Amino acid sequence: MSLTREDVLACLKEIKAPSGVDLVEAGLVRALNVDDTSVRFVMEVDSPEPFMPAKAEAEAALAALGAASVSIVMTAHSKPTPPPDLKAGRKAEPAGPEKLPGVDRIIAVASGKGGVGKSTVAANLACALAAEGWRVGMLDADVYGPSQPRMLGVSGRPQSPDGKLILPLRNYGVTMMSIGLMTNDDQAVVWRGPMLMGALQQMLTQVQWGALDVLIVDLPPGTGDVQMTLAQKAQLDGAIIVSTPQDVALLDARKGIDMFNQMGTPIIGMIENMSTHICSQCGHEEHVFGHGGVKSEAEKLGVPLLAEIPLHLDIRMAADGGAPIVVSKPDSAQAQAFRTVAKSLIKMGKA
Numbered sequence: 001m002s003l004t005r006e007d008v009l010a011c012l013k014e015i016k017a018p019s020g021v022d023l024v025e026a027g028l029v030r031a032l033n034v035d036d037t038s039v040r041f042v043m044e045v046d047s048p049e050p051f052m053p054a055k056a057e058a059e060a061a062l063a064a065l066g067a068a069s070v071s072i073v074m075t076a077h078s079k080p081t082p083p084p085d086l087k088a089g090r091k092a093e094p095a096g097p098e099k100l101p102g103v104d105r106i107i108a109v110a111s112g113k114g115g116v117g118k119s120t121v122a123a124n125l126a127c128a129l130a131a132e133g134w135r136v137g138m139l140d141a142d143v144y145g146p147s148q149p150r151m152l153g154v155s156g157r158p159q160s161p162d163g164k165l166i167l168p169l170r171n172y173g174v175t176m177m178s179i180g181l182m183t184n185d186d187q188a189v190v191w192r193g194p195m196l197m198g199a200l201q202q203m204l205t206q207v208q209w210g211a212l213d214v215l216i217v218d219l220p221p222g223t224g225d226v227q228m229t230l231a232q233k234a235q236l237d238g239a240i241i242v243s244t245p246q247d248v249a250l251l252d253a254r255k256g257i258d259m260f261n262q263m264g265t266p267i268i269g270m271i272e273n274m275s276t277h278i279c280s281q282c283g284h285e286e287h288v289f290g291h292g293g294v295k296s297e298a299e300k301l302g303v304p305l306l307a308e309i310p311l312h313l314d315i316r317m318a319a320d321g322g323a324p325i326v327v328s329k330p331d332s333a334q335a336q337a338f339r340t341v342a343k344s345l346i347k348m349g350k351a
């Protein structure tokens, strides 16, 4: 029997948080998604441990109500830090960004502006690196428009058998996790700052990534909280900036590069996407958005231009159809453009 949102909320109202107030009343149930007999939500808490019994109780009660699958993700905020110890001679504690265990490198794929093809580039790059024999992970941190599940043809709910570690999904040799797998496709998620940070931190540290040569992070466009949090929490080995050739996209790309520079993240290079339009019927080439803008910007900023990817119907159909062009038409000229970037990243020692 299908469950309704109301059924689920009524059930959760019977479960008390450690404060004695029920989970719903306490405002702990966030991003609730009820899909037939599958229930998912985020529990926004400061520290997960005291809430484990309530979580287990909620899982059992929802299962008894008829939920076939229950996924409760806890967003753990950082623990309150003790006051600084100002005594002289005290050894400094390690602080700042850390390496993820088992993950050799983390590369962020970023853009200043939305819709320039950042996720398409990230998906193709991940598949191209996997095709070169690299162990590749993809963390889709584009919280406002997660598209990696669609692009990498992945669906289903990530499971967490022990309630602690989340098992990522896998396709085309890419191990992936996306915030989009925790939320409903057609439901707009309103992320509050701390909740967003918690979810990102959880995807970094509570997902069982396994041993990876490279973890690619698909960032949301712009220069916001997710970029900052990522750079603070994880040791980023570099960022790739995707831009279209128009001035407006380049202006935003420049802001993105400036932000990474301020955070001390090396810029691996820029990629001009939708560089030139190649007609899929006659092969005629046209510079719809201008051409060469990213090349001259990269020269000005002293960063490498990694590729100029054409605007081609096949790239869109492949990405939107769940099998990036690198996988669906690996020998096409369009796929070659991505494969060349992957090879040069490997050569540069970046992946």
Ligand SMILES: Nc1ncnc2c1ncn2[C@@H]1O[C@H](COP(=O)(O)OP(=O)(O)OP(=O)(O)O)[C@@H](O)[C@H]1O
Pocket: 111, 113, 114, 115, 116, 117, 118, 119, 120, 121, 142, 145, 147, 220, 221, 273, 274, 309, 310, 311, 312, 313, 315, 316, 317, 319, 320
């Ligand atoms: N080179 C290309 N040729 C044809 N279509 C492309 C190309 N690059 C991207 N697209 C298409 O453009 C659309 C937007 O791409 P994508 O979702 O990758 O952009 P984005 O920069 O990640 O956007 P956002 O960050 O706003 O989600 C998609 O439909 C994608 O298939």
